[in-house]
Amino acid sequence: MVKRETVTGLARRMLPDARLARLQDLQLLDAGHGYDPFGANREWIGFGAGLMRFLYEKWFRVTSHDAHHVPSSGAAILASNHSGTLPYDATMIWSDVLEHTSPPRLVRPVMDHFVPLLPIVGTFFARAGGVGGSRGNVRALLEAGELLLIFPEGTVGIGKPFRERYQLQRFRVGHAELAIRHRAPVVPVAVVGAEEQMPQLTRIQAGAKLFGAPYIPIPATLLPLPVHYHIYYGAPLNLHEDYRPEQADEPAVVREAADRVQAAVAGLITRGLEEREGVFR
Template identity: 35%
Template sequence: MSQDEYRRDLLPGHADFQLPTPAPAQRVNGNRPIPEKPVEPAVAAPDVWDQRVADGLAFLRRRLSGAYEVDEFGFDPELTDAVFQPILKLLYRDWFRTEVLGIENVPSDGGGLVVGNHSGTIALDALMLTVAMRDKHPKQRHLRLLGADLVFRMPLMSELARAAGATVACNPDAERLMTSGQLVGVFPEGFKGIGKRFSERYKLQRFGRGGFVSAALRTGTPIVPVAIVGAEETYPILADLKPLARLLGVPYFPVTPTFPHLGPLGLVPLPSKWLIQFCPPIPTAHLTEFADDPLVVYNLADQVRETIQATLHELLEKRPDAFGP
């Protein structure tokens, strides 16, 4: 072999020389560091719109004729996937640039109780968690949220919540969902979490009586703690107008940098950077007989709380700038 022959395919300028192909651009959790190439127009390009129009009309017809299925909690999977999720996904991906870590800790089938920290004045973190689960979980699971009864008191809101898969936070419902193999999402801090001042951010509030733990113990469902960073900065609460809140019958009346003095504009969340970390599941199948033991329940609730608090600190170190990229 001559030297020329040897070096032929290594030298630039040679006819057969090719630059090594770069690795394909990978999406990193909603971030798009490299602008994606537009999808090549398909061969049947004009048909895409025909298809969309036909699909849209078929969807409308199904909705108007009542030809859809709803489960016993009022969950409407078709409406959720076709309407709610795409809208929320815009917030999730483009506004909050959400990154999801540790999705492999969420069981791929069977029941599970996802327990998170609650913050952000209105419960956007719960909604983003459902989107994250649908978007990132390999089985695209639906997360069934447990909501405060205040949500179900409000007309319209109650029906939206039910259609999106939520139900009232009470043990019978939680146990029923978990025994039927659903993923249940719960925020034990409740209004104490979302109504706290900005100065208290990322400090977990009291976890109530740990009712969520006894529900998980009774059904032997694993508990998956999840830490959500980013929701605190969406509507930072500077003050809480308690008398006004009492007058309106709500748990708190927030004053944020934009609300209420900017009016409806104050409802736009600040574009903070979100990180969602799922922690390793805590098995409970071996503790079923301790569901009524207050000490076991309390200790387990405390363990979940500590895990979430520690993970929050880790995540905050990963995210030095709340409004960074």
């Protein structure tokens, strides 16, 4: 990978001094050499924030709503809708939370198992805080009081056809189980705009297995359309106040809890669609 000094230099060029200084307050566990055990690193996060700045400010012109719902400390789970063929929604939530929390909090996006298999991309995501979606990883992060970003729709959500935009796929239950077991609040998140960013023409199965992906998407546009992103955060759902930790093993309980989270995200999407003035405005 690129040397840390180079990364620091690039971050300085891409970010204003004030933002760079803010990143010094970032809460990040240092396992001894400036990296946390999963590979996240402050300099790389600065570099990532610099890279995303153009997309966040100019291209998608992200508007953030109610970011005060993101807990300022302690374990929590952001549960969001997932869409847009490529995961720009994850990077925009990552940037948005970094921008709107004080001191800044690092979101740890939980990635599908195939992402760490991807050369360069997998490493870059790890440096910026991403983790492979194994049970052990998320457990360790929640126990360390980290802020997770989970897309309960999974790859089905990001790969759904354009005609099904803003129709949530049924949420998986893993995030609800984790929230109940680890007593972590779930913050529902809705991303409005991403569903129109990159209509998918088709998907190819052949070759995807080489790197463990379920398919290779073929988008209608090479670049994402400059849609206007709106990110809505809902009031935290304290599932752990309604369920005991041992109930995390009960299928009916976690299903019910996941449905509650899905309903909260759906409500935020409805609000976002009503409030926005257009796809690009």
